[in-house]
Structure formats: C-alpha cells, structure tokens
Amino acid sequence: MNVLFVCTGNTCRSPMAETLMDDAVDRSRILHGEVKIKSAGTFACEDADPTEEAVRTMEEMGLELEGHGAVQFTAELAEWADIILAMGKEQLEHMEVLAPEETGKMHTLLGYAQGVLGEPATSSYDIMDPFDEGMEEYRACAQQLAKAVELLVERLEHEFEDKA
Secondary structure, three states: OEEEEEEOOOOOHHHHHHHHHHHHHHHOOOOOOOOEEEEEEOOOOOOOOOOHHHHHHHHHOOOOOOOOOOOEOOHHHHHHOOEEEEOOHHHHHHHHHHOHHHHHHEEEHHHHHOOOOOOOOOHHHOOOOOOOOOHHHHHHHHHHHHHHHHHHHHHHHHHHHHHO
C-alpha cells in the first residue's frame, strides 16, 4: 500500500507526517514492510529543505527529518498512491485540480483517520499550519499529526487484518 501525505510547501506538516508514519509502520507488526510512504506539496519548491522548526520538533520526538527535500504534488505521484491524505481542505481542492482522475483516493488526514465517510464541508478536519510560527505551534502541530497517524495506523491495521 502506498500512502501520500500532502501539505502546501512540503517543508513542515507533510514531511513530519511522513516521518511519524514511517516510525509507526516500522513498529507495527501488521504494516511493517507493507506500506510505502511519501510526502509532497501543492505549491512546493522542489528540493527545499524542511523548516528548522520541523527538524527540531521531530528531533525532540526522537525522529530524523534531515535530508528531506520538498517534492511537488503531481498527477503521477497521485497515481502512485493508494491513499492521498491532505493536511486540509485547501490542499484537497488544489489536488483535485492537479489530478482530477485520482479524487477518489483523496481525503483529509484527520477525516480519513477518524473514519469520516466523504469529505466534511468544514475545516474542522484541518491540521494546523505552523509555518512562520514558533516552536510551540510546531510542537502542537506535531502532536496533532501524531494522534492522527496513530488513528490512521489503527485503521490500516484493521483493514489489513480483514483482508487476511
């Protein structure tokens, strides 16, 4: 299974989600070796470094974000993914324009992780954007992401067990 996380610039939220998911999949006896994870941005500057705050926040959680280079969301990347998880409603709208044939795979991370059917019309399922904010906002965002990833892993584990 291929999972793609998408934010705007691919320098904080989606690479943090990718890092958290990589770690969670590595620790999962069910998903380990079964899930590939990537991240991208709807308005990414190719190969841009993650923000210093994102790197520090992941380090505080015992994880490594160094070496990530921003990737632009494309129709080809959307085709690669089995599930495309946006950080918010805004990215969903941009992705639908960039890869209209893949819209059935697109969800907000929080909505999908919480099992919401269809996409909610509100932004209450958005992951907060810490870009240009301080470390406290990055830590809060990382905690929001960690909880969403935990729910996502539980959902995917159940789906894998049901198929077995």
